[in-house]
Amino acid sequence: QFLFLLVAVVSVGFVSIVFVLRWVLYFKEGLAWDGGPAEFNWHPVLIVTGFVFIQGIAILVYRLPWTWKCSKLMMKLIHAGLNILAFVFAAISVVAVFDFHNAADIPNMYSLHSWVGLAAVILYGLQIALGLCVYLVPITPGSLRAAFMPVHVYSGLLIFTSVIATALMGITEKLIFGLKNPKYKDSPPEATFVNVLGVLIMLFGALVVRIATC
């Protein structure tokens, strides 16, 4: 049953990545780094592959059977490495929207989505810095490591959940802004397809938290 959950979380994650790629490549303008809408498209792609999928796998590293033969240090390096990789994806993704907004003279940081999103990226960076200091610097005493663990797990899962919520707001915004004729309200195929992507991202988040807390 535990193995079933692992297979489910990885499958839902993969399907989400396929969905976001089909969204930007088939329904939207594709990918480019030219200040136009195709540069914006890197934003959802890097968020779903990096900040959602890679972060989710990073959180689950200690629960994956194939890591059980690794040393504890090795597992920590994989956990930290994947989290750092996810952070790089998230940072580039945010640069892509800012660049697109500046090129098109759209204001920055006006939305609830951008407030919660940027806060999540910054707190994620802090979580990495603290994690490295407490769990990888060899001189940190074991008592401090143990005392800090509940905080590390709670703040890690809180940031992860906020990222999922931010992604759902971002999808909502983009469907409203991007669909004009027919509109989002008129349920064109893109609207239904991307709603399903939103449901998949939620499901992925629920499975990650489920596995990490049982």
Place this chain on the structure above:
Amino acid sequence: QFLFLLVAVVSVGFVSIVFVLRWVLYFKEGLAWDGGPAEFNWHPVLIVTGFVFIQGIAILVYRLPWTWKCSKLMMKLIHAGLNILAFVFAAISVVAVFDFHNAADIPNMYSLHSWVGLAAVILYGLQIALGLCVYLVPITPGSLRAAFMPVHVYSGLLIFTSVIATALMGITEKLIFGLKNPKYKDSPPEATFVNVLGVLIMLFGALVVRIATC
């Protein structure tokens, strides 16, 4: 420190209710049941007071010091009663939007917000029904009650988190649809004010989950 968290969660909850009331009464059309925008406004008001605040307090009932002198049965009745009250608020809130949409010929159930939201209301009803059968029907064996507890807590917190995420999507939609000149992008006072409401709702959710899991 635990008492501090309790004071914080109740305060943030109250301020959220004040914010949503100021939003609809001062910035928007007020409240009415007339098929117009003032009927829509019951939607966020009932969601924030009922589905967010009352549900949050219901989840925390077993942790509140003033319930510790109550019998276990009494606590269960308060927990179940508040959850049923929150469900009634959520149901009326959803009726308000449907009624508004039908009166204005806006399609129903097209958005990711509406999909996740309606699913949350239905699952919440199921959670109540199952909770009553397992924990209030006297003939249910204690072994079943204990075995079901982790499922009850996980599904309860998952629904609660989904409600918070749905509320953030709803706020995002309403700010985009409702602000035309100046637009959401231009950060008029209403936009900033309601973004803060969104942050408060997130904070309330984070505190409830924190208290319920420690």
